[in-house]
Amino acid sequence: MPDGLQANPSTRNTESYMAIKRPTLDQLQDVALSLGIHLSEAQASSYNALLQANFDAYDAVDAMPDYLPVVSYARTPGYRPLGEENKYGAWYVKTTIKGKPEGKLTGKTVVLKDNVCLAGVPMMNGASTLEGYVPNVDATVVTRLLDAGATVVGKSVCEYFCFSGGSHTSASGPVHNPHRMGYSAGGSSSGSAALVAAGEVDLAIGGDQGGSIRMPASYCGIYGMKATHGLVPYTGVMPIELTIDHTGPMTANVTDNALMLEVLAGPDGLDPRQHAGQTAKPYSELMKDGVRGLRIGIVKEGFGWPQSDAAVGAKVRKAAEVFTKLGAIVSEVSVPMHAVGPAIWLPIAAEGATQQMMKDNGHGFNWKGLYVTSMVDFHAGWKQRADELSETLKLTMVLGEYFIKHYRGHYYAKAQNLARQLTAAYDSTLADFDLLLMPTLPITATPLPAPGASIEEVVTRAFEVLPNTCPFDVTGHPSMSVPCGLIDGLPVGMMLTGRCYDEATIYRAAYAFEQAGDWKAI
Numbered sequence: 060m061p062d063g064l065q066a067n068p069s070t071r072n073t074e075s076y077m078a079i080k081r082p083t084l085d086q087l088q089d090v091a092l093s094l095g096i097h098l099s100e101a102q103a104s105s106y107n108a109l110l111q112a113n114f115d116a117y118d119a120v121d122a123m124p125d126y127l128p129v130v131s132y133a134r135t136p137g138y139r140p141l142g143e144e145n146k147y148g149a150w151y152v153k154t155t156i157k158g159k160p161e162g163k164l165t166g167k168t169v170v171l172k173d174n175v176c177l178a179g180v181p182m183m184n185g186a187s188t189l190e191g192y193v194p195n196v197d198a199t200v201v202t203r204l205l206d207a208g209a210t211v212v213g214k215s216v217c218e219y220f221c222f223s224g225g226s227h228t229s230a231s232g233p234v235h236n237p238h239r240m241g242y243s244a245g246g247s248s249s250g251s252a253a254l255v256a257a258g259e260v261d262l263a264i265g266g267d268q269g270g271s272i273r274m275p276a277s278y279c280g281i282y283g284m285k286a287t288h289g290l291v292p293y294t295g296v297m298p299i300e301l302t303i304d305h306t307g308p309m310t311a312n313v314t315d316n317a318l319m320l321e322v323l324a325g326p327d328g329l330d331p332r333q334h335a336g337q338t339a340k341p342y343s344e345l346m347k348d349g350v351r352g353l354r355i356g357i358v359k360e361g362f363g364w365p366q367s368d369a370a371v372g373a374k375v376r377k378a379a380e381v382f383t384k385l386g387a388i389v390s391e392v393s394v395p396m397h398a399v400g401p402a403i404w405l406p407i408a409a410e411g412a413t414q415q416m417m418k419d420n421g422h423g424f425n426w427k428g429l430y431v432t433s434m435v436d437f438h439a440g441w442k443q444r445a446d447e448l449s450e451t452l453k454l455t456m457v458l459g460e461y462f463i464k465h466y467r468g469h470y471y472a473k474a475q476n477l478a479r480q481l482t483a484a485y486d487s488t489l490a491d492f493d494l495l496l497m498p499t500l501p502i503t504a505t506p507l508p509a510p511g512a513s514i515e516e517v518v519t520r521a522f523e524v525l526p527n528t529c530p531f532d533v534t535g536h537p538s539m540s541v542p543c544g545l546i547d548g549l550p551v552g553m554m555l556t557g558r559c560y561d562e563a564t565i566y567r568a569a570y571a572f573e574q575a576g577d578w579k580a581i
C-alpha cells in the first residue's frame with residue numbers, strides 16, 4: 060500500500076453493496092442504440108448472456124471497500140454563520156480543525172474555497188445542485204496545511220461551480236467587497252479573498268482556471284498566487300478541466316503567501332496534473348534576494364482591451380516605477396499573441412468544462428490518481444436539475460456542447476495545440492525578461508448586479524475581467540496578483556508572471572515591492 064493510503068471504511072458504497080442491477084434486454088438495446096449499434100432481440104440476448112461474467116466482475120468491484128486516503132485530525136461539521144457573523148456573505152461554513160502543534164504555519168488560520176474537499180464538512184461549490192454533499196476525503200492541500208500546523212477555520216463561498224469572475228453567481232448569495240459593500244469581491248474564489256481582505260482569516264486557499272485566484276485578489280487588495288500548473292496538487296478539489304485546473308494561496312502579505320506555497324507545493328502521487336521532479340523551494344527565503352538587475356517587461360497588450368480603464372493602466376505603470384527605483388531594468392515589451400490568449404482559452408474552458416465537470420460528473424475518465432467517488436455520485440444529480448444552474452454556466456455549457464456536437468471537439472483540440480504556441484510565445488519573451496508585468500484586471504471592482512438583473516449584466520460582470528489572467532491558465536505559467544494602489548478607494552492589482560516553476564522570482568519582486576512602501580499610497 061502506498062504511503063498514507065489505506066482502506067477508508069467510512070466510504071464504502073453501502074447502498075449498492077449488493078449485486079449491481081442487471082440490465083433488461085430493452086436497456087441493452089437502448090444503450091447500444093445510443094452508440095449507433097442496432098441490436099436485434101436475438102443479438103441482445105446473446106450480448107446479455109456474454110456479459111454475465113462482466114457483471115460479476117462489477118459485483119466484485121462493488122463489494123470491495125473504496126481505496127481512499129485516511130482522514131486524520133478531529134473535526135465537526137460546523138455551522139453556517141448568519142448576520143453580523145457573515146457581514147460580506149463570504150462564509151459558507153465555520154468550524155475549527157487544529158493541525159499539528161508545530162510547523163511553518165503554526166498559529167495561522169486558514170479558510171478553504173468551497174470547491175476543496177474537507178471530510179465531514181458540507182461542501183456546495185456555490186451550486187444549489189451540490190448542496191447537501193459532504194465529502195469523505197481531505198484534499199491534499201488540506202492535509203499539507205494541517206501537517207504544517209495551520210488551523211482550518213472553515214469554507215468560503217465561491218461562485219457557482221467556480222464559473223464567474225464576479226462575486227454574484229453563488230447560490231448562497233453575493234459576496235461583498237470589504238473595501239466597499241455592494242461592490243464585487245471578484246471571483247470565483249470570492250469568499251476567500253473577502254475574508255483575507257477583511258482580516259477575518261490569515262490565509263485562504265483559492266482555485267484558478269481563468270483567473271479565479273488572481274481576480275478576487277485584485278478586487279480585494281490581497282496577494283493571490285496561481286503557481287505553475289501542477290506544482291500544487293489539485294487532488295480532492297472539484298475539477299473543472301484537467302489542463303487548466305490550479306489551486307493555491309491567497310494572503311494578506313507576501314511572506315504568508317510564500318510560506319504557504321512552500322507547504323503546498325510538490326507531487327502527491329495522486330494528481331495527473333503534476334510532474335514528478337517539481338518540488339517546493341524555500342520561497343520565503345528566496346524572496347529576500349531583491350530585484351537589482353531583474354529584467355521586467357511591461358506587456359503592452361495587457362493594457363489595451365476594449366474594457367480597459369485607463370486609470371488602472373496608469374496606476375500599474377506608476378507601480379512599475381518602484382521596480383526601477385529598486386534597481387530592476389524595466390521596459391515595455393510586445394507579446395502580440397497575448398491578444399488572442401482569451402480566444403485560445405475559450406474552447407478549452409467551454410468544451411473542456413462542459414465535458415469534464417458537467418457531462419462526465421467532475422472527474423471524467425482516462426487518468427490515474429484519486430477519484431472522489433462520493434463527489435461523482437452526488438454531483439451527477441445536476442442532470443435532473445440543469446435549469447437551476449447559474450446563467451454563466453448554462454451559457455458556457457450551451458456554447459461548449461454546440462462545438463462538441465457540431466464540430467467534433469475540433470476547436471478544443473486546435474486550441475490545445477495553439478496553447479503550446481502561446482506558451483512558446485511567452486517563453487521566448489521570458490528568455491529576455493525575468494518577469495512579465497501587466498494589470499491583473501482591466502478595471503476596478505464594479506457594483507454587484509441587483510437581484511433580478513438582466514442576464515446580459517450578469518454575464519458581462521462575470522466574464523469582462525478575464526483577458527489578462529486566463530491566458531496563463533492554458534500556458535501554465537506562474538502568475539501572481541499584487542496590490543499596487545487604490546482608485547477612488549478601490550484596489551488595483553499588478554500581475555507578475557514568470558517562467559514555469561520560477562515562483563521564487565515572482566516572490567522576489569512581490570516582496571521587494573511590498574517592503575518599498577504602502578501600496579495604498581501609490
Ligand SMILES: NC(=O)c1ccccc1
Binds near residue numbers: 223246
Ligand atoms: N474558475 C475560474 O478561474 C473561472 C473564472 C471565470 C470564468 C470561468 C472560470
